[in-house]
Amino acid sequence: MDWATILPVVWFFIIGFAVIMYVLLDGFVLGLGILLPFADDEHQRDHMMNTAAPIWDGNETWLVLGGAGLLATFPKAYAAVLSALYLPILVMLIALIFRGVAFEFRFKAHTSRWLWGVAFSVGSVLTAFAQGLILGALVEGMPLTGGKYVQGAFGWFSPFAVMTAVAVVFGYALLGATWLILKTEGRLQRIAFDLTRPLMLAVIGFMLMVSAWLPFLDSQLMERWFTGAHILWLSPVPILTALNAILLWRAVLANREVQPFVLALCFFALGFIGLVVGMWPNIVPPSMTIWDAASPPSSQGFVLVGAAFLIPAVLAYTVYSYRVFRGKVLAGEGYH
Amino acid sequence: MPTAEFLSRLQFAWVMSFHILFPAFTIGTAAWLAFIEGVWLVKRTDLWRDLYFFWLKIFAVAFGMGVVSGIVMSFQFGTNWAGFSIVAGNVVGPLLNYEVLTAFFLEATFLGVMLFGWKKVSDGMHFLATCMVSLGTLLSSFWIMSANSWMQTPAGYTIRDGVFYPADWWQVIFNPSFLVRLPHMVLAAFISTAMVVGGVSAVYLLERRFVDRAGTMLKLALAFLAIVIPVQIVIGDMAGLKVREYQPAKLAAIEARWTTESSVPLALFAWPDEEAEANRYAVEVPHLGSLILTHSWNGQVRGLKDFPRDERPPVKIPFFSFRVMVGLGLLMLALALVGLWRWKRGTLFSGRWYLKAWVALIPSGFIALLTGWWVAEVGRQPWVVQGLMRTTQAATKLPVGSVLASLITFVVVYIGIFGAGIWYLLKLFRDGPVPAPQRGQPATPVHGSHHRTPARPLSAPDDPMGD
Numbered sequence: 001m002d003w004a005t006i007l008p009v010v011w012f013f014i015i016g017f018a019v020i021m022y023v024l025l026d027g028f029v030l031g032l033g034i035l036l037p038f039a040d041d042e043h044q045r046d047h048m049m050n051t052a053a054p055i056w057d058g059n060e061t062w063l064v065l066g067g068a069g070l071l072a073t074f075p076k077a078y079a080a081v082l083s084a085l086y087l088p089i090l091v092m093l094i095a096l097i098f099r100g101v102a103f104e105f106r107f108k109a110h111t112s113r114w115l116w117g118v119a120f121s122v123g124s125v126l127t128a129f130a131q132g133l134i135l136g137a138l139v140e141g142m143p144l145t146g147g148k149y150v151q152g153a154f155g156w157f158s159p160f161a162v163m164t165a166v167a168v169v170f171g172y173a174l175l176g177a178t179w180l181i182l183k184t185e186g187r188l189q190r191i192a193f194d195l196t197r198p199l200m201l202a203v204i205g206f207m208l209m210v211s212a213w214l215p216f217l218d219s220q221l222m223e224r225w226f227t228g229a230h231i232l233w234l235s236p237v238p239i240l241t242a243l244n245a246i247l248l249w250r251a252v253l254a255n256r257e258v259q260p261f262v263l264a265l266c267f268f269a270l271g272f273i274g275l276v277v278g279m280w281p282n283i284v285p286p287s288m289t290i291w292d293a294a295s296p297p298s299s300q301g302f303v304l305v306g307a308a309f310l311i312p313a314v315l316a317y318t319v320y321s322y323r324v325f326r327g328k329v330l331a332g333e334g335y336h
Numbered sequence: 337m338p339t340a341e342f343l344s345r346l347q348f349a350w351v352m353s354f355h356i357l358f359p360a361f362t363i364g365t366a367a368w369l370a371f372i373e374g375v376w377l378v379k380r381t382d383l384w385r386d387l388y389f390f391w392l393k394i395f396a397v398a399f400g401m402g403v404v405s406g407i408v409m410s411f412q413f414g415t416n417w418a419g420f421s422i423v424a425g426n427v428v429g430p431l432l433n434y435e436v437l438t439a440f441f442l443e444a445t446f447l448g449v450m451l452f453g454w455k456k457v458s459d460g461m462h463f464l465a466t467c468m469v470s471l472g473t474l475l476s477s478f479w480i481m482s483a484n485s486w487m488q489t490p491a492g493y494t495i496r497d498g499v500f501y502p503a504d505w506w507q508v509i510f511n512p513s514f515l516v517r518l519p520h521m522v523l524a525a526f527i528s529t530a531m532v533v534g535g536v537s538a539v540y541l542l543e544r545r546f547v548d549r550a551g552t553m554l555k556l557a558l559a560f561l562a563i564v565i566p567v568q569i570v571i572g573d574m575a576g577l578k579v580r581e582y583q584p585a586k587l588a589a590i591e592a593r594w595t596t597e598s599s600v601p602l603a604l605f606a607w608p609d610e611e612a613e614a615n616r617y618a619v620e621v622p623h624l625g626s627l628i629l630t631h632s633w634n635g636q637v638r639g640l641k642d643f644p645r646d647e648r649p650p651v652k653i654p655f656f657s658f659r660v661m662v663g664l665g666l667l668m669l670a671l672a673l674v675g676l677w678r679w680k681r682g683t684l685f686s687g688r689w690y691l692k693a694w695v696a697l698i699p700s701g702f703i704a705l706l707t708g709w710w711v712a713e714v715g716r717q718p719w720v721v722q723g724l725m726r727t728t729q730a731a732t733k734l735p736v737g738s739v740l741a742s743l744i745t746f747v748v749v750y751i752g753i754f755g756a757g758i759w760y761l762l763k764l765f766r767d768g769p770v771p772a773p774q775r776g777q778p779a780t781p782v783h784g785s786h787h788r789t790p791a792r793p794l795s796a797p798d799d800p801m802g803d
Contacts, residue, residue, distance in 0.1 A: 075425025082414025
């Protein structure tokens, strides 16, 4: 095997890692925004935002790594996907702007403070929704003609994409709720516990619905799952997912503080792995493979040399910053 | 009806022109904060701690706006410039990826420690976090200027089937204009920030508030500018020589030179008429053009008529932008030199007109930076990669309605969001460098049983919100 065969595989996993890191880490921050309306008052909303204030920016950077990584290593996929999904991407970017500035502006504002709370919340919901649309469109498959998408501005729109969009909103909300269980005490933690149960049911329901819908999509995403012996070696994924769901349910009922968050992360990761396994070896289903879209080994190799040292370094100082800010965040602690 | 490509160009100009201001300001303030905290570690006086927390609040707001407008940039190449991504992604993509890996994570992660970690980590560790953030901003400018310089002076590539392939990464990164354009940009960021530091101090001095803090800052800004502006002028001159060598059509547009001549004059003002291929109302200084552009009394400068019409950049934007940039540069130099003279005579803080001049020139660094950027980018047209790839080829073939919708959205949202951001910055400047929290004691008097420990310095004692 030569570099042109191996490197795209390596980069498929690195980009996948960046995306899952983003989904998990920014997922719980976006979840905080989605759950913001359920807080009792503005003080609780401050408190919720303060649990993530020191680390949200680093979390969001994984999205930038996913984007820039895709441009560097799979430029054709980057160009095809982003230009095809122009409008959902636009919604996501604008929503991320409102969400991001709210962290700073809310604590500078006096009379318009509630407004930045609304910006944080609506920005988070729309970001999650847009990311769900993008996910749905990708899973469903984006037919390309000569490397270009020719379905027009709304070609990605479908009932399936809308369902994955709603599913992602609920999924992020679950991550946010379990994060709050981990990081808060008292009344706010109680609210989070109460939200977690219905959210869990909804997310499990969405996961079943997506799984049931997949075989009927044109992208043949599920073909791999049911051809030959694949189902045997792939079977740990659905089995673990089911087990995970049970453990999560029990952990929440038992009022555990740490396990719900960890298990919610695992639950998300397993769902993601299930989809990636289905996508392989396409980077843009149904037909653009990782080798079609790859930049040459001279590009992928050059970045890989740096990534091999820099990604572990990034993970190390990310762990450091989470350690600095570990433990419960008290009301009134943080911004003011 | 405008084309999707034209709207994409407008949109890029709009989001880029906003975006560039915030990273430029954060490059400057991050280094400034590292300096302040370093001095505080040695001197341990309230003045330096107060200054640190004051600028930290400013930095946090500017950084936030830089982050959100930067995310837009990282997707823009795919959404609106798919042709560029496909043709040049092999070369430019890795440079941007290195920017994320070396700079963005470093900045974003240590920013959290910098803003919230004051009571959670040691002094040394906190200083290290500030330095890491500053290092991140500089590494970021390294990679992004490398990528942009490659588009101006491409090197180290081969072209197969109309696509760029990297041949020699060293040549790609250290392409011919990079080592001049990088310091030009970084110094522009430092100068813009120093103008704000000095100008804000001048406001306080005029109002007789925070006199000791403002006096210290004004002297530092002045000393810095007096050294750096002359250096910047020399580097700018070197950048001009690179443009003459590699992008002669851009130089001709900057100077509105139509015919190739020796011993050319310098047009101080003119109205370039692209149809007539001539200048109207020209005010010129003989020989000065040759002297500045070629460093010789009778040097030859190529004119736009040497280039086919479809390979000429627009003339007015580079011509006027360049004059604004240079004019403001000279004004800032004069401000610094007059300041040195007054400092020596001991009248630095006494003359109101001099302090008012500082206030008037607060935005001049940013305006010079922005117009300089326009010179570089518009002057490169009609190419996206100089001489090799046209901007037209770079644009995504999008439905006009989509781009129109996104352009209008970006205009409205940016005016609203960055308007609000600038409003909050002005509010912070109005509050000024008030006493900052001491380590280990609460910032506000504690009432009741609940002990509040503000980890974040972002609200000083006089901050009315909170309780």
